[in-house]
Amino acid sequence: MKEQDFDNLFGSKLPDFTGHDWRDLEGRLDRHDLQRKLVRLMWALPMVGAVLLGLSAVLYHQLTQTQKQVKDLESKLVTSHTTGTAGIVMRDSIRQKVFVYDTVYQNVVKKRTKYITVPENVYYQKPAEEQVIVERNKFLDLNKLDVRNILLNASNGQYKYAISPPKMDSATEDSVIEQSKFSLIPKSVTIGLLAGYNQPSGSIFKSGDGSVLGFRTVLGYNNRKGMERWGLVLDFQKNALTFQSGPGDAERVGIPHVNPPNFPPRLRQAQIKEFSSYQLGAGIRYNLLFSEKFRPYFGLSWAMQLPSKYVIDYQFEDVRDWHVENISKTFDSSLPAITNIFGTNLGFNYQFSNHFSMGLELYYQTQFTNFIQTPALIGGKGGLSYRF
Numbered sequence: 001m002k003e004q005d006f007d008n009l010f011g012s013k014l015p016d017f018t019g020h021d022w023r024d025l026e027g028r029l030d031r032h033d034l035q036r037k038l039v040r041l042m043w044a045l046p047m048v049g050a051v052l053l054g055l056s057a058v059l060y061h062q063l064t065q066t067q068k069q070v071k072d073l074e075s076k077l078v079t080s081h082t083t084g085t086a087g088i089v090m091r092d093s094i095r096q097k098v099f100v101y102d103t104v105y106q107n108v109v110k111k112r113t114k115y116i117t118v119p120e121n122v123y124y125q126k127p128a129e130e131q132v133i134v135e136r137n138k139f140l141d142l143n144k145l146d147v148r149n150i151l152l153n154a155s156n157g158q159y160k161y162a163i164s165p166p167k168m169d170s171a172t173e174d175s176v177i178e179q180s181k182f183s184l185i186p187k188s189v190t191i192g193l194l195a196g197y198n199q200p201s202g203s204i205f206k207s208g209d210g211s212v213l214g215f216r217t218v219l220g221y222n223n224r225k226g227m228e229r230w231g232l233v234l235d236f237q238k239n240a241l242t243f244q245s246g247p248g249d250a251e252r253v254g255i256p257h258v259n260p261p262n263f264p265p266r267l268r269q270a271q272i273k274e275f276s277s278y279q280l281g282a283g284i285r286y287n288l289l290f291s292e293k294f295r296p297y298f299g300l301s302w303a304m305q306l307p308s309k310y311v312i313d314y315q316f317e318d319v320r321d322w323h324v325e326n327i328s329k330t331f332d333s334s335l336p337a338i339t340n341i342f343g344t345n346l347g348f349n350y351q352f353s354n355h356f357s358m359g360l361e362l363y364y365q366t367q368f369t370n371f372i373q374t375p376a377l378i379g380g381k382g383g384l385s386y387r388f
Helices: 003-013 023-075
Strands: 077-085 107-114 128-134 167-175 188-200 205-222 228-245 267-287 294-307 310-317 324-331 338-351 356-366 377-387
Touching: 188 228, 188 356, 205 267, 205 377, 228 294, 267 338, 294 356
Parallel strands: 077 107
Antiparallel strands: 077 167, 107 128, 188 205, 188 377, 205 228, 228 267, 267 294, 267 310, 294 338, 310 324, 338 356, 356 377
8 A cells, every 4th residue: 555545544544523513622622721710819809808908908907007106196295394584573473485495385384484473572572383384286496495586475474564574594405205116107208300310331332322301209117216217119110211232232231133044143232122111119218317408318229110111223244255234123022021120220419499499319220031021221301299
């Protein structure tokens, strides 16, 4: 028997599926695929619910602790002792000065000197001290707790005779405010717009530069002394980058391999044009409190990058006659997103009004395994921010 006859005989024994309706089988396969996805979803939902429940518990605990701290602060006292002396005068009442100090929801207690009766000896008057509680319901900064910050002077008495007011000899205060505890609720929120310039870093790049545009949110947190030292940074930005790589370094940065159809190739250079990506990141910073307006900082960041469409111009040469051919290719975001971009930054913020500030920052970011989406970058950016 010939080989062709054997193949024909074997093929004749196979079932003929010509014109067979496969819709029922395709429907069963689709249902099976949906069932597998539902099983994964059933396992994922409890875990997501547990994470959300834990986060809600932490936030509720922080809220109750904050409410308790507010009540404790309202029950504490900041005592101001004032003493006064009067000249040789006769009066029914004297002028009183009310001192209001910078604090947070505090009851301010002061001792005032009150002359109850007019003594026979006008050269001497024995004062009687009484304690008055002044309720506070306005938030002020703890850092400015100072006896010199007199915010209110009031007079509730009238002179019986035209005499000079008593002199203040001394003023002291005793604070019983305890150190604050860390809370997940931020003390300040700052949002702003950013723009900047960057360029690839390293010997594998012949040239390159790019631009950055995005916005930033910073959540400020106080330390135990009530100073805003820490910041949680959330970034979203768009990077536009153009760079050129040599023949030996094309594979190191992950440039896709393309063969010219006409001759044995040797890559001469590759230029990446119009490369753009969207970057979502988070970081932490530490503020150096030089003054209320000028605040330098340094920090660390982590980001995830979503590549967009980009164009590569290849330049090949023929090793036989050194003929050069240029090929341009367009690639989409088929490679997976890069999630291990680490960076460091150094900058400062200058607050020129109650709510507005400007800032400048230098940064460096890279990852351990370089692809075309994330070459090592060094650059700077700045912008304007609004502080709530």
